[in-house]
Amino acid sequence: MGIFAAASELLELSTKLHRLIPPRTGEVDHTLELREERFRHLLRYARDNSPFYQARLGKIDVDTCALEDLPTLSKAEMMANLDNVFTDRTLRRSEIEDFIADHANLGVYFKGRYALCHTSGSQGQPALVVQDKHAIITSFAAQFARGNKVKRKFLPHIGRLVNPARMVIITQRPGFYPSSTFFNYFPRVAAPYLKLQRMSVFDPVEEIVQRLNDFQPTFITGYTSSLEFLAREQEAGRLKLREGGKLEQMNSMSEPLPADVAERIEKAFGVHVTNSYSMAECMALSCGCPVCRGSHLNSDLAILEVVDGNNRPVPNGTPGAKVLLTNLYNFVQPIIRYEIDDIVTMSAKPCACGNLLPLIESVRGRAKDQLWIEIDGRSRELPIYVFLAALDNETDLAEHQILQTGVNTFVLRAAPQEGKQLLSERLRNYVMQSLASEGLADVVKLDVEIVDRILPDKSGKVRRAKNLIGPPPDGSPPTPQNASRVVA
Structure with a gap:
């Protein structure tokens, strides 16, 4: 990366970190204004640059229409029309599939511009998701500005240059799946702020324990079952993260976080466990609350409609039958009212942490037996x-x-x-x-x-x-x- 490109990327990351610090009680909340502005821009851009959306939105006044006036989008429909969904008319599904088939391309930008990911397929058919570097930087900025216990000023982020955060992610081996992709494309200019180690849930336990004891992370992200396993190692005295005094926060992802499991992990390590809800189609969808069990919807970056089986909105506090997702920051592959069969409940009360962003109270996916x-x-x-x-x-x-x-x-x-x-x-x-x-x-x-x-x-x-x-x-x-x- 050239010096000018690096400087530009650092400026973009720093600016987004500052702008994405969440509004709190007593502050003016401009979230709805930003959401509306980005929503209209997305509709206009998709209509003007995507053949698929040109056909869909051509007869709709995208400057005045209500969200509910727009058709919904299924995963199968998106994948069947993927080449025409893209706003970059040089992108082809077949070339993307060939690129991700070669694991030597992990962390490499497709065509020098695009980060690639496929969904987990947990609801059936996998999907391909393409986003540019600007979208990747937005996802990082949202996570580090909103998903951690940070002070209300920008300067603490600069302080990480002197004392970098130390993060461990425990998932599978690196691949093009969502949680790995987030770190595959870790911005190089952010390296001074964060020292990162990746581990597999299938690494020998002795190796995981030794590496964690040596590294003494400030943040750990992993599957719920992985964090529970670490809690047992801490309780047994083999893992010594609490004694090291560096650990600040843990984050659960990809699996439900039952209250009793969260309490056990927090008791073992003496730190809060956040619970994130995101997906390949929108990695910056939410950030785990540093105080409660839920996660805060980044409502200036995405629209999440919690609806019943007939796409009618359900009241806050009531579980929906599915959600409709609109990603407001990915303009390469517009995702508008995208159907996901997750059972989500939005909180009917403001969050006790003071963050004014909407609180996702709970998320349930499709039932899976234990193998x-x-x-x-x-x-x-x-x-x-x-x-x-x-x-x-x-x-x-x-x-x-x-x-x-x-x-x-x-x-x-x-x-x-x-x-x-x-x-x-x-x-x-x-x-x-x-x-x-x-x-x-x-x-x-x-x-x-x-x-x-x-x-x-x-x-x-x-x-x-x-x-x-x-x-x-x-x-x-x-x-x-x-x-x-x-x-x-």
Whole structure:
């Protein structure tokens, strides 16, 4: 990166950090004005530059229409028309898929400009998401301005040059999935502010503990089950983060955070656990509240409609049937009233922390059974993410389901999109490569079935993971990830 480009990126990051400090009680809240301004700009830009949205919005007055006047967008519809959704007319889905198929491209900007990501596929079909460097910087600025316990001035961020924050992220091996992508494209100019270490949930527990003890992070981000596992290591005296006195905050992502689990983690480490709600389609959707269990919606960067099954808004305090997302900062791939089957409840009360941004009280996704494997006679959890990371490579996939049919034995059922074909051996290779990267290729036995469709259960929803054999033989729940390797 040239000196002028670096200076420009640093100025953009610094400016956004300052502007994204959230409004608080007693301050003037310009959030709604910003949201309206960005919303109208998004509609005009999408209409003028995207063939897909030109057809959709051509007969709508985008300067005066109500949000509810706009059609909704499904993932399948977006993916079927992806080339025409893009506002950069040089972007092609086939070239993007070829690019992300090569893991040597992790952290590399496509065409020198675009960060690439695929969704987890937790609701069936994976999706591709393209955003430019400006959108990536916005996501970072929002997280560090709003997701941490920072003072109300800009200068503390400059102070990180002298005393950089130390962050650990514990997920899977790096890939193009959302939580990894956020750090794959970590702005180089932000490096002086933050020292980063990445660990896998499948790393040997001794290695994780030793690295954490040596690094003494100020922030840890990971799956809920990973943070709970660390709490047990802290309670057992092997992990010594509380004693180190550096840890300031922990952040849970990608999994629900039950109150009892959060309390256990906080008791073990003496710090607050935030709970973030975001997705590939909008990484800056919310930031975990540094005080309560919910997360604050970045309502100047995104519109989140909590609706019933007929797309009618539900009152705050009432769970919706799904949400409709509008991303206000991604102009390369406009996402407007995008349907996501998450069950979200917005708080009916202002947050006690004083932040005026709307509070997301709770989020529930589709139900998933707990999968497990047995190694050396001991059971351990097998996160569905190991399968999802593999299936994200197949964008012709419409529906999938993981069945546990025996000890260490699984079946992947996969249905193609209309007019597409899936190859069972290719899907199997994707999954086995994912398992191999976590050292599990010799443990898991996998069969693949190609089906026309996957039927929902009695609730009307498809369960992405189904355990057909029940819990381990001793009846106890499997230990999370690598906890079976704990050395007494």
